[in-house]
Amino acid sequence: MEKFYHFLTLAGIGLYWILVAGVTIRVVLKRRAVSVSLAWLMIIYIIPILGVACYFLFGELNLGRKRAERAKEMLAPFADWFSLLNDCHAHAPENFGRHIYRIDELCNNRFGLPALSGNSLSLQSSPDEILHSIIEDIENAQTSIRMVFYIWHPGGLADSVASALIQAAKRGVDVKLLLDSAGSHRFLRSEWEKMMRTAGIEVVQALEVSPWRIFLRRLDLRQHRKIIVIDEKIAYTGSMNLVDPAYFKQDSGVGQWIDIMIRVTGPTVNVLSAIHCWDWEVETGERTFPSLPECRIDPDEPQHPVQVVPSGPGMPEHLISQVLTLAINQANRSVRITTPYFVPSADLVATLKMTAQRGINVELIIPHKNDSVMVQWASRAFYSELLSAGVKIYEFYGGLLHTKSVVIDEEFCLVGTVNMDMRSLWLNFELTLAIDDLEFTKEMYWLQQSYMDDSHLVDIDQWKNRSMYSRFLERVFYLFNPLL
Structure with missing residues (x-):
């Protein structure tokens, strides 16, 4: 009987190893952002069995x-x-x-x-x-x-x-x-x-x-x-x-x-x-x-x-993400963004950093408190590199700021349903309007300013002195980026 249980143990370990190896190969062979693949591999190896199950449930775009x-x-x-x-x-x-x-x-x-x-x-x-x-x-x-x-x-x-x-x-x-x-x-x-x-x-x-x-x-x-x-x-x-x-x-x-x-x-x-x-x-x-x-x-x-920009399974891939990147890269003076959920891809982070580094005034307004604790901590994992690049981050105190908007140069704007996270930009059925209307854009800019008036500007020096506990939670929840 002892040999039988020993055999079952070895067989279970072997089957689990084959399963993990198979999922690992599948993750690596999928054509997607390296940061997403690495995050999934971390989840699979850090959370045994549950990580593999999460990948089967959430890891790939499967519409049915x-x-x-x-x-x-x-x-x-x-x-x-x-x-x-x-x-x-x-x-x-x-x-x-x-x-x-x-x-x-x-x-x-x-x-x-x-x-x-x-x-x-x-x-x-x-x-x-x-x-x-x-x-x-x-x-x-x-x-x-x-x-x-x-x-x-x-x-x-x-x-x-x-x-x-x-x-x-x-x-x-x-x-x-x-x-x-x-x-x-x-x-x-x-x-x-x-x-x-x-x-x-x-x-x-x-x-x-x-x-x-x-x-x-x-x-x-x-x-x-x-x-x-x-x-x-x-x-x-x-x-x-x-x-x-x-x-x-x-x-x-x-x-x-x-x-x-x-x-x-x-x-x-x-x-x-x-x-x-x-x-x-x-x-x-x-x-x-x-x-x-x-x-x-x-x-x-x-x-x-007005350009209607839809995205979702069956439609051209990542169209809204491309429009967002194109709009930001065309900025000559300013980029102002409001979003409730900020868990961006590596590409979007790089775009925001480069825009700020070429002298454009980049302002990001997000809620101080979020209805998703995981998103709240994962968002803060991006603060340091954005602040260091010159991006200004405002935390809104007047409720859950759910408005999704981007105003470029006070002349042009994007408004719609899209959050600044990978689920919205790569996965869901979403919609954005690209609006070339100076009067409307001014209204949107003034509304964003009213949000900023009820916000706190994150100071980079104070941010660097945050507690080790906060740093730990930021990094932990950052690992779950693909699920957010």
Whole structure:
């Protein structure tokens, strides 16, 4: 019997060694950033068995066989639809500013998706203003409402939005609602979901979370976009989920979430509608395309070109990451960034450092307290090298700063759903607007300044004197970079 147990022990060790060796080879052979591969190897070797399990669950981009095949088949038809926009008068690159011109080139060459002029943009930064505006537009809807959100959380004015949708459906408006299964789990189990279905609203769970699928699809791959399209005439996108901050995560100890949304009219609305159509088909297999936009542009009016930049499985890889890098590299005077989750890739860190080192004023505004303790400590692991390169880091004290924005030279900006972490830039379904509108950009810059007025500038000398305990936690959580 003792020999039998000895044999089982040796066999277990041997099988574990083969498993670890196999996963190690797979990690090394995958074409991705060296820092990501090294982080995974650290996790696999430091946390036996659990590290290997984490890699199988989170280590590779796995959309699931059916969705992956569907997304692959969709790329050409959607690229063809987007390419039709190049014949539209709203696509006039000869009138584009220098910032958006190169971004239009990149998105057009990779996805056939051009920047379009003739838009009207409204920056909304108050939760009440945002939700009341959405409710009013829903109440005036005539034909269709399309929505996709990562989180819909019941309570407060979010319930008023749900009521407005139900009333719209009852008067004959076609309503399609796509909600991430993990982010919106409370709403999808609530009475609101049942009442919506009863009223005729199509409610679809994106990337359904199920114990039967844990090894068939990467669980932390999420539908993170926030889009509303009403009658193909009005659209919203930005950082805010469908929540009333006064009723959301009140026990997390970080204060209310601080967000923005952008209300859009003009040709960009049809592009945002097409992104919803993409997401809807990935999940349901149902293909529809929006109507092509009306492109009558008055050359005497401000052009306000906007480039819609989507990313996610099936779409051109790392497109938002490329646009972000391109925008930062074009800066001549300043780069100001707000993000709630800052766990950047080595490439992004190098870009920020180089930008500061060539004399550009680089400012980063992030929350002092985060709803993710792991992210909070991992973020601080980057402070020393960024501060040493001349990047200014501000910690915001007025709540969880959830706004995702980049302003370049006070002339051009990126706003959307994307966090400065590898999950957003490399993994999730995300959306950014690249906006060449001086007036809108000034508003965004002033809003960022109001965040800075409620922030503390991190002093490099004080930072160097932080405790060994803090340094230890920073390095420990930095190891989990691929999971954050």
